[in-house]
Amino acid sequence: MKFLYLLPIFIFTLNISFIYSEAIDFNKVLRMAIQNNSDIQKLERELKIRKLQRDQSFLNLFYPSVTLGGNASYQFYTNENIIKVRQGSEEVEITNYYNDNYSFYLKFSKTLFSGFKNYNDYRTKEFSLKLKEKELQDKKEEIKFNLLSSYFKITILSQNINLLKLQLEVASNQLEEAKEKFNLKRITLMDFNQTNLNYQQTELKLLTAINDYEKEKLNLFKIIGIEDINEFVIIDSIENMESYVKITSNLNPNDILAIAISNDINYLTYEYNLISEQLNKNTLEWSRLPSISAGVDYKYNYEKDPSKINIRSWQGNWSISLSFSIPIDSLFPDSSIDSQIKQSEENINIAKVEMESYKKSLLNTIKTYLLEVEYNKKSLEIQKSNLNLTQENLNLARKQLELGRITKNDFLKIELEYLQAKYELANAIYNYILSVAKIIRLTGGNL
Numbered sequence: 001m002k003f004l005y006l007l008p009i010f011i012f013t014l015n016i017s018f019i020y021s022e023a024i025d026f027n028k029v030l031r032m033a034i035q036n037n038s039d040i041q042k043l044e045r046e047l048k049i050r051k052l053q054r055d056q057s058f059l060n061l062f063y064p065s066v067t068l069g070g071n072a073s074y075q076f077y078t079n080e081n082i083i084k085v086r087q088g089s090e091e092v093e094i095t096n097y098y099n100d101n102y103s104f105y106l107k108f109s110k111t112l113f114s115g116f117k118n119y120n121d122y123r124t125k126e127f128s129l130k131l132k133e134k135e136l137q138d139k140k141e142e143i144k145f146n147l148l149s150s151y152f153k154i155t156i157l158s159q160n161i162n163l164l165k166l167q168l169e170v171a172s173n174q175l176e177e178a179k180e181k182f183n184l185k186r187i188t189l190m191d192f193n194q195t196n197l198n199y200q201q202t203e204l205k206l207l208t209a210i211n212d213y214e215k216e217k218l219n220l221f222k223i224i225g226i227e228d229i230n231e232f233v234i235i236d237s238i239e240n241m242e243s244y245v246k247i248t249s250n251l252n253p254n255d256i257l258a259i260a261i262s263n264d265i266n267y268l269t270y271e272y273n274l275i276s277e278q279l280n281k282n283t284l285e286w287s288r289l290p291s292i293s294a295g296v297d298y299k300y301n302y303e304k305d306p307s308k309i310n311i312r313s314w315q316g317n318w319s320i321s322l323s324f325s326i327p328i329d330s331l332f333p334d335s336s337i338d339s340q341i342k343q344s345e346e347n348i349n350i351a352k353v354e355m356e357s358y359k360k361s362l363l364n365t366i367k368t369y370l371l372e373v374e375y376n377k378k379s380l381e382i383q384k385s386n387l388n389l390t391q392e393n394l395n396l397a398r399k400q401l402e403l404g405r406i407t408k409n410d411f412l413k414i415e416l417e418y419l420q421a422k423y424e425l426a427n428a429i430y431n432y433i434l435s436v437a438k439i440i441r442l443t444g445g446n447l
Contacts, residue, residue: 023235026151026244029224033143036225040143043136050129057122064110073101101301109295115286120279131272137444138265143223145441149434150220152241154234156423156430157213163419164206170416171199173409238426241433246440251373256366256439257359263444267358274351281344284337292324362442369438376432383425390414390421 034040111118178195181187221227261267300316330337397414400406 033224047132050132054125054129057125060118064108067107070104103301105299107297112292114291120283141445155238159423161209163423168202170412171202175199245437253366257363259443270355277347284341288330290324290326295321372435376435380428380432383428387421387425390418394418
């Protein structure tokens with residue numbers, strides 16, 4: 001009974017907290033959740049890194065290595081070092097002299113062929129970039145699904161609170177009636193205690209429902225990425241949930257599987273591992289072929305001729321090189337390359353087994369989700385029928401109440417049945433759409 005006095009205070013506080021709140025719908029909170037999510041921010045930066053790595057790998061296919069350098073040297077000779085130089089017809093001895101040298105060079109070099117190593121590296125980087133793009137999209141779909149689940153669950157919990165409030169009101173009236181009857185000795189103490197127990201159980205259910213509602217609000221705003229849980233108020237109802245999920249009639253398991261394997265991030269990761277290992281095997285096999293490199297080198301020297309006094313000269317020279325090398329040891333049986341190739345082949349087989357196993361698991365998951373969809377769809381139809389019946393009973397009861405043929409408490413019981421049916425229908429809508437959303441989640445939102 002004490003709880004009835006506290007309940008209006010809770011309701012008043014709850015309403016006051018939303019007086020200055022901003023109204024939000026699902027699309028708005030979805031944009032906020034994606035914008036504020038730290039995983040999304042991290043993946044976007046990782047995606048930029050993958051793009052840079054891919055671009056650099058592409059440039060490595062064509063761009064040569066360019067080196068610009070230079071050096072300078074200075075050497076001083078003492079009296080112990082004597083050189084003789086000719087001046088005219090005379091030969092002169094020179095001591096305490098120095099010799100300096102300066103040079104600059106520009107070098108271009110490029111590996112023309114290295115067993116397609118650079119090309120395979122580019123293909124690996126390209127697929128790695130696509131995988132990261134899919135990972136980013138998958139994270140957005142994950143956020144959307146989690147948000148859909150939490151956002152509309154709050155509306156369900158809110159309906160449940162309203163339902164339990166009415167149940168508590170009915171239980172309170174029943175308890176008052178039982179107290180009067182007990183005082184008049186028209187019912188036993190056991191009957192009174194049973195009525196009191198029913199009231200307390202309803203009171204506990206309401207407290208639990210309010211607690212669940214507040215916790216789900218915390219979870220929702222955690223997904224959105226904001227701290228103040230009283231900053232926004234939800235304006236969507238459960239009936240709006242369907243508009244945010246693309247429901248299709250194409251629910252054939254094999255068709256869904258075909259879409260899922262091209263979008264499921266786990267399957268794509270297995271596929272990436274397989275392709276990477278296949279490229280690694282190709283690189284190892286082609287490493288037995290000759291490696292060919294070419295280079296162009298230009299060097300410009302400025303030096304003093306020690307055999308002549310104060311005479312300096314600039315001298316430039318070009319050089320062009322073409323070289324190749326063959327790893328002879330890789331041609332022998334049971335070489336290191338052979339061992340690495342065999343290991344790579346086993347890794348490829350492992351990757352294929354993992355892909356096939358996951359594919360079967362994915363198909364089984366799809367079939368399970370389809371069973372949920374079918375069950376929830378039938379349950380939804382039944383709940384719609386139940387709501388129509390309770391609506392009809394409520395209309396009849398309202399007329400009976402106006403004619404004084406039933407009591408207010410009897411009418412509240414019938415209204416309670418109607419609200420219960422309405423709550424069950426909302427729950428059925430929620431479960432049905434969420435089960436469809438699970439399948440769409442598997443397909444990357446492309447069903």
